[in-house]
Amino acid sequence: MRLRTARLDELELDLVEPFETSFGVERRRRFLLVRLETTDGLVGLGECVASEEPLYSSETVATAREMLASRFLPELFRARSLDPAAFRGAVERYRGHRMAKSAIETALIDLAAQARGVSVATYLGGRRRRVEVGVSVGIQPSVPRLVRRVGDYLEEGYRRIKLKVRPGWDERPVRAVRAAYPDIEIWVDANQAYSPGATDRIRRWAARYGVAQVEQPFAERAIRAHAELARGAPFRICLDESIVDATSLEDALAAGAVTSLNVxxxxxxxxxxxxxxAERARRARVPAWIGGMLESGIGRAHNVHLASLAPFTLPADLSASDRYYREDLVDPPFVLGPGSTLEVPRGPGLGVELSERRRRRALRASRTFRR
Ligand SMILES: [Mg+2]
Incomplete structure (x- = not known):
């Protein structure tokens, strides 16, 4: 099986409502979709999660487009095999650009699963048929609005609520949500918005309002600050942006800076x-879970398959399609099921179909590469 064509679509979808975090507001999502077609007619899809702006990470749609077109796709056309691990090895010498690499690797995994006639979940070793999910709630215009929003999500059936926080939007909103819903599981995520000087304050309000998990309060490389907050804390410290590879995870584990791993x-x-x-974290008794990047149904499907693996024991940030988009790109869309879960598609491959009509409507640019 070799690669016949690769298509790089640039798509844009409007979010159902603006999503605000400590680093900015997103109203729509512009992203790349990789479509690989093999010489024997299989089609694999992967989504690149890089945003237009380098705010969550240094990668952007533009840098990913450039690296895919000039390095990673040519590498794939030269390759003798379309094995996902072989591709990983072939592009390892290129530093960074992980989101661009992942877009291809996910499409290759879709292909490899189809070639075996199994779902992506089964190909990766996942056994769960449904995965537990929660919802990530952006910063709202006011505290009453946040409390109402959380109430809406609880009514829809989400159990675990993650609140985006930042200095000035933390203790007050968390207290209000806790007062309104005394029994729910609350996580918070600051996306690196605090300086280490805020450690004692964060510890106080998080403990007082029964926050179960504090995610990435400090800068990406501030491992010591996260370890300091973790010491004796009655909540988990989750690292997201800090963990980019095996080495960063080893260092964070050794420092005691991570008691929950966002993948x-x-x-x-x-x-x-x-x-x-996630397997390494499990050996250290650190639970893992799948984070979200406002993916369309293609990226979401890949995430749901991965979440079916045993080490992912905490609820994922993978809400139903309608949490993000009025019309998702895929059929069937993801819907929230019993016990705050999403069903893992049965496959083969991704187990969802890309809607050609909705793809056309969202399409802003497209380029096809041939052998
Ligand atoms: Mg995060």
């Missing part, structure tokens, strides 16, 4: 690394 395949360079990191 985003784009951030770590692909599902194969993501799986290895």
């Amino acid at each position: 985003k395949t784009g951030r770590v360079g692909g599902p194969l690394v993501g799986r290895a990191l």
Whole structure:
């Protein structure tokens, strides 16, 4: 099986509502979709989670487009095999650009699963048929609005609520949500917005309002600050942006800076690394879970398959399609099921279909590469 064509689509979807985090507001999502077609007619799809702006990470749609077109796709056309691990090895010498690499690796995994006639989940070793999910709630215009929003999500059936926080939007909103819903599981995520000087304050309000998990309060490389907050804390410290590979996870584990691991395949360079990191964390008794990047149904499907693996024991940031987009790109869309879960598609491959009509409507640019 060799590569016949590769297509790089640039798509844009409007979010159902603006999503605000400590680093900015997103109203729509512009992203790349990789479509690989093999000489024997199989089609594999992968989504690149890089945003237009380098705010969550240094990668952007433009840098990913450039690296895919000039390095990674040519590498794939030269390759003798379309094995996902072989591709990973071939592009390892290129530093960074993990989101771009992951877009191809996910498409290759879709192909490899189809070639075996199994789902992506089965190919990766996943056994669960449904995965537990929660919802990530952006910063709202006011505290009452946030409390109402959380209430809506609880009514829809989400159990675990993650609140985006930042200095000035932390203790007050968390207190209000806790007062309104005394029994729910609350996580917070600051996306690196605090300086280490905020450690004692964060510890106080997080403990007081029964926050179960504090995610990435400090800068990406501030391992010592995270370790300091973790010491004796009655909540988990989750690292997201800090963990980009095996070495960063080893260092964080050794420092005691991580007691929950967020895995985003784009951030770590692909599902194969993501799986290895989660397995490594499990050996250290650190639970892992799948984070979200406002993916369309293609990226979401890949994430749901990965979340079916044993080490991912905490609820994922993978909400139903309608949490993000009025019309998702895929059929069937993801819907929230009993016990705050999403069903793992049965396959073969991704187990969802890309809607050609909706792809056309979202399409802003497209380029096809041939052998
Ligand atoms: Mg995060």
